[in-house]
Amino acid sequence: MEAGKPKNLEGILARREKKLAFLLLSPTFLLVVGIVLFPLFANFWISFKPVSLADLRPPTILIKERIKGNLTQPGEIITIEYRYRNSSMKYSLADVVFDDEIPKSVKVLDMSQNCSIKESADAKIFRCVLGNMAPKERGKITLDVLANIPLEKENFEFSEVQSDFKTTNVLTSFDFTIANYMKVFSASEFIKVLKTTVYYTFFGTAGALILGLFAAQIMRKAFPGRALVRGILLFPYVAPVIAVAFSWVILFDPFSGPVNAMLIELGVSEKPINFFGRRVTSFSIFGLEINFPVTLSMVILFEIWRYFPLSFLFILARMQSIPSDLYEAAEMDGATPFQQFWFLSIPHIVGILSVLFLLRFIWTFNKFDDIFLLTGGNAGTRTLTVNVYEQAFAISNLGAGAAVAVIIFMFLLIFSIIFIKFTPRDES
């Protein structure tokens, strides 16, 4: 506290260090607060508001100026007409005023009651006070002037009409509703969306993890060209999602896709299968009717394909850090390859597997791009994240979209708590 006395040098140094740390962290802190934490809070706010996409364009007054009369003939009466309109369908405007500059040379003959002329040294300003305007309200104001020299339209229109008004911004008003949540929860498909999300997340995560484990087990063995193969195996993950998603769509296209053509060519299927557009296919095994979700499975396969490289990379790194003399000792003791895998490799990688599973689970749960690009959320693949987009931007109900986002956030909170509780301290 006593900065002036260097009695406690260590205290001063510590304080200086603290100050510097906060200084170094402040840019990051500000940006994260602005772009991550504030939107999180704003999401809650919006989810309780009756906001639609159209409300984002703030209400304004639209004014159109029109000149009537013969301008080139001095001494004729010229009428200037201002048509105005409240652009908003829902919100009223208050204290509306507008200004326009008119040529200095003209003489004003007649104007509406609520208008006035203000003359200064270099300009003549026409001002009208419109007061309050209801939603959609429109009207007209005219001004008659007399010009004593020839004029052109340009003399009137060179100046923009300036307007000023007060209005309510839906985003900042204190107008709340719980209709968004009611709408989201009562929608008949909400349970279905939730179920799809769980299927997608669970099977996508588990599949990518298992395939990654398999790939790591294969790549553990040294062989010529291993570095190149490892690089190629990472392609699905590093390529832009948009490119690989569209190439999958084209690959499995029912009309011009190679996979369908090949299936027909080889006699596996009789007619093309619409992989990304068919909700379910039913078939019966032993009299048991099974509804197989085709498109959802394809989307899950894509997820596995795209993210197995990541699990593979982590698992391989962990496997390669297992001391090789352990395997040599096991070999000496006559442990078979499967035994070595089960009793030696698995115990070593189980930590990274569980961390990967939790983290990937959260990320797959959050995944939006992949499904959106593959199916647009159709054919039984609408997950919660796609639902956010659907509500907010396809149906233009921002509030409902935000409500779904809040639900996602709540799930995430639960997952994060689990994650923090179960993460072994040393693995990161």
Add this chain to the structure above:
Amino acid sequence: MAIWRSGVFGGLLAGVIWSTLWYTLLCVVLIVGSGSSIKLEIGPALITGMVIGFLNVKFKPNNVKIYFIFGILFTFLLLNFFSFGQPFGFQFPLDHWHTIISTLMVSALIFFSIYFTVGSLTAGLLTRYFAEAFYTRLLWGLGLIFLMLIVIIPFYVMIMTSLKNQRSLLKNPLDLSIDFSVGPEKLFNSYIELFVKYDFLTLLLNSAIVSMVTVVITLVFSIPGAYAVAKLRFPAREWLSSSVLLIYLIPAIILVIPLYSVFSQLGLRNTLFGLCIVYPATTIPVALYMLRGYFAGLPSELDDAGLMDGLTRWQIIVKISIPLAIPAIASVALYVFMIAWNEFLFAFMFLDDIKIFTLSRGIVSLDSTEVPRQHLMAASVIATVPVLFIFLWFEKFLVSGLTSGSVKG
């Protein structure tokens, strides 16, 4: 009893699997490469494989080289023998020499695969160890081929489709060969059209600008932050480094509605500047987390020595820590570049003006019925090539970057 542990069974199994696999694959390649139809007749290959598998279990050669040559020739002869001289059926479109070369190729593949899979397998009952080693070898080979195939096929289709024209695409979707005879102008027609008509050069530039600005901002913000978290003592340090990870788990889709609303009202939405604010905010936490780990690994004695010599903390960061952390910074930079280049959601939501489209945004706008398929694929290739190139070039950096704190995607 335990038939799966008999050596002969192993040989036959390896023979059946490898001959079927390679024969089918070659047929598929021929169908795709020639655009003609071939009837799949596995029978001859199957029998050949079984014979070769059996022989490999029975005979262990002294001179491997001679054994290989004889083995391949023998496989070739068997294939022809069992298929009455027509290894690919009677309506095979290729001429004599091509057929012989293809058959030789598949013979070599079948023979080597069986040889290496069988390995030291002998006839008679195997011990559990050798049986499992054999199945592991079999699974290893199959797994490697499977992985390579599933990874490469979509990219292969992407490239080949981009080089086609509308008519040939509809005529035979299976024809994935390159027709060099049409000349380069026709071959690269989609690419030329994208650059001329759709102004893809601007899109490429926009993507490059946004990605590079994102990298610079991310580094400028995260290097001092990471240093502070790693080296300086201040309250809430532990709390801060774990909350960085939590922020990292927040998905873009939650942020998109508020950011869309606020940016719309501020007039930042339809601008590249807006993207240059949002992207760093999503990458800084990862970057900070990755760099923090690296800085923490640098010995503190270096900083102390610098302090003793009268350097300020700033000078220490610039003159000691950053030069030492160059590898980590490079991998962070590459990783961030990749994220920014590939980003789709914000670009899709924010950009309306075609002049400021990034590649991702531009490609989505091509996804309509009016734009032919091959254009879409050519655009995908254009977007993919730079990242894959950077990735292969700097693979070592990037792999360490990927593993040091990023499970995001």
